[in-house]
Amino acid sequence: MAARVAQDIPDGAVVNLGIGLPTLVANQLPSDREVILHSENGVIGMGPAPAKGEEDYDLINAGKQAVTLLPGGCYFHHADSFGMMRGGHLDVCVLGAFQVSAGGDLANWHTGAADAIPAVGGAMDLAIGAKKTYVMMEHLTKTGESKLVSACTYPLTGIGCVSRIYTDLAVIDLTADGAKVSAIVDGLSFEELQKLTSVPLIMAC
């Protein structure tokens, strides 16, 4: 899944990879492309994790993991960092999700469970803060329900913000015409994919 997302990130793009599954994309970026990674705590030009024992916890990503800085990278304060997002200066943001609706609504911050302690972090800013917001998620929940839904039942993070989803089964563009499937994993037919998905799918030609 991460490799498939990485394929679609163009040379020169400024990208924010959300916490969780999206973090894996960094390791899959083709070496012939120069992609600038942004992390909302205040860094662009983020490099790979440091060698064990070399961690500097003044240099972390939004997941609070130690990272490194590539030549050309720099630091900035939080308001500038979120201004970069809100101001439309990031090309792509890749996020995880509990649910995405066919209309591009995103639910990824809160299960809504009564005893859950809410924590939003940068999720709502990230959702609306890039030219393109992609979601990376398992196609189905652990109990087998489609995570692509006609309307989110979990609390919303953003409205109409997701343009494409990458699942373990398919790549689906959320367009004004509907959910367009552009790729399916080997061995799965369009009809089988449709059976597993709770919104009508269109096969892109």
Added chain:
Amino acid sequence: MINKIIPSIEQALANIHDGATIMIGGFGGAGQPAELIDALIEQGARDLVIVNNNAGNGETGLAALLKTKRVRKIICSFPRQADSQVFDGLYRAGELELELVPQGNLAERIRAAGAGIGAFFTPTGYGTALAKGKETREINGKMYVLEHPIHADVALIKAERGDRWGNLTYRKTARNFGPIMASAAKLTIASVHEIVELGSLDPESVITPGLFVHRVVQVPRSATGPAGFKAA
């Protein structure tokens, strides 16, 4: 002569009153002014409103302050973490009020306070539970939520170097909330690892101009530890 250097951390924290709204810098451990928080615990002010991105990690720093039960309310974006057990317990017991704010709105509300903005329209959070009850407006076909600034009585921030005018530089991503919190408080107290002669900070590299800073206190350099997740 202007001299904002305060000889001891106790003096730096003097006159913080009960009921104060206190901004505390840091994102997880990076930029968290641990020594100033410890001194605030010693100082004893209570009934506090704390503004921070998180709500404490482990048992030290902000978590230790929460543990004293002198905090009435916390305004933050991401309280729940693998090591936020102190906050979790107080919140579940109803002993700590939480105002949850999307991180970018938190930063911008702090910035707006420092910049004299009355309120601003932001797209972040529109249509979500966190915008409930807030004024919204359509501007050029896009929906926005009205958000108000967060002003503070005191800001406690961690910087790297400072001079007697209060000019500050930071270290790597430990900068995070420091510069904006410095601008949003009536009294900004910065800990630094190094105090330098006036004129020796490269003017092109000063991140927080001294006019935002009221007290500077030196603390020993110590490596920032990991925070925000359970140690393996």
